[in-house]
Amino acid sequence: MSTSNIGPKGPVTKTGEVVIDHVDHRTGAKTGIGWFLNRNIPGETSWFQTLGFAAMAVFGLQAVTGIVLAMYYKPEPTQAYASIQDITNHVTWGWLVRGMHKWGASAMIILVFLHMARVFIFGSYKYPRELTWVTGAILLIMVMFMGLTGYLLVWDQRAYWATVVAMNITASAPVIGPYIADVLRAGPTFNAHTLSRFYAIHMLVIPGGMATFIGLHLFLVSKLGISEPPWSKRATRARRAEEAAARAAARDRRPQGRREVSVDPAPQTLNVEAGQ
Numbered sequence: 001m002s003t004s005n006i007g008p009k010g011p012v013t014k015t016g017e018v019v020i021d022h023v024d025h026r027t028g029a030k031t032g033i034g035w036f037l038n039r040n041i042p043g044e045t046s047w048f049q050t051l052g053f054a055a056m057a058v059f060g061l062q063a064v065t066g067i068v069l070a071m072y073y074k075p076e077p078t079q080a081y082a083s084i085q086d087i088t089n090h091v092t093w094g095w096l097v098r099g100m101h102k103w104g105a106s107a108m109i110i111l112v113f114l115h116m117a118r119v120f121i122f123g124s125y126k127y128p129r130e131l132t133w134v135t136g137a138i139l140l141i142m143v144m145f146m147g148l149t150g151y152l153l154v155w156d157q158r159a160y161w162a163t164v165v166a167m168n169i170t171a172s173a174p175v176i177g178p179y180i181a182d183v184l185r186a187g188p189t190f191n192a193h194t195l196s197r198f199y200a201i202h203m204l205v206i207p208g209g210m211a212t213f214i215g216l217h218l219f220l221v222s223k224l225g226i227s228e229p230p231w232s233k234r235a236t237r238a239r240r241a242e243e244a245a246a247r248a249a250a251r252d253r254r255p256q257g258r259r260e261v262s263v264d265p266a267p268q269t270l271n272v273e274a275g276q
């Protein structure tokens with residue numbers, strides 16, 4: 001029992017407990033949250049394994065600042081640029097919210113790439129986490145699309161021409177390129193409807209997809225557990241035991257009376273702890 005359970009309880013605590021118990025009894029929420037959060041993690045887990053959460057935290061920040069911006073932004077070709085100027089210069093704290101959203105976009109892309117590099121270097125994409133990697137790769141594509149579609153919304157010369165170039169590059173991709181470009185442009189040419197199309201994709205389509213895939217990604221992380229870092233002593237011991245078992249099995253399979261000299265006497269991993 002924790003020390004917070006000792007002593008008389010005030011009416012607020014009692015009411016809170018009654019409400020939580022009631023909801024838990026009907027929904028099983030405590031068990032679900034417990035399954036998701038209370039997990040054993042490898043002893044040598046380090047700060048490198050917090051990059052995914054950092055990316056997720058920035059996604060939350062982007063969602064909140066994006067909702068505030070959407071309250072003032074006007075996705076009309078004649079009003080979009082002026083509304084952005086209004087947000088920056090007149091709306092209370094508008095400059096701050098817009099700045100957070102703009103820099104948050106870059107921060108998120110950097111964090112996602114760092115997270116992916118960590119996963120790659122640690123070899124965390126290997127069995128049994130292949131699907132976690134696949135859902136992550138889909139998230140990466142969606143993050144890039146958020147950057148592309150958000151960039152146009154400012155509707156200044158730079159945003160306009162940069163997106164025209166991006167659409168021309170997309171259209172030059174083989175077979176499906178022209179179709180994807182048509183869908184993104186809302187037609188065969190870059191026009192006023194393109195802004196509404198990008199706005200809908202940026203505000204609704206991709207955030208919905210990202211929320212779904214972050215949920216799937218986290219479910220897989222919870223179900224499969226966090227992988228051990230490459231320098232984990234426990235993982236090295238387990239690998240050595242597996243290799244010894246494989247060598248023993250190979251010896252047992254050898255035909256009687258024949259001598260083989262091809263069994264590797266000193267696999268690479270044996271050197272890992274040799275310095276200790």
Ligand code: HEM
Nearest residue numbers: 049050051052053055056124132133136137139140226227
């Ligand atoms: C929006 C983007 C993403 C978010 C919010 C996200 C979130 C997370 C979180 C919170 C974790 C658990 C903690 C950690 O290992 O850092 C994780 C693990 C993982 N992520 Fe991501 N991730 C994203 C993108 C990616 C990408 C682009 C890839 C690879 C293509 C990827 C592959 C993985 C894998 C394989 C794991 C399991 C790592 C392990 O078990 O050690 N993720 N992710």
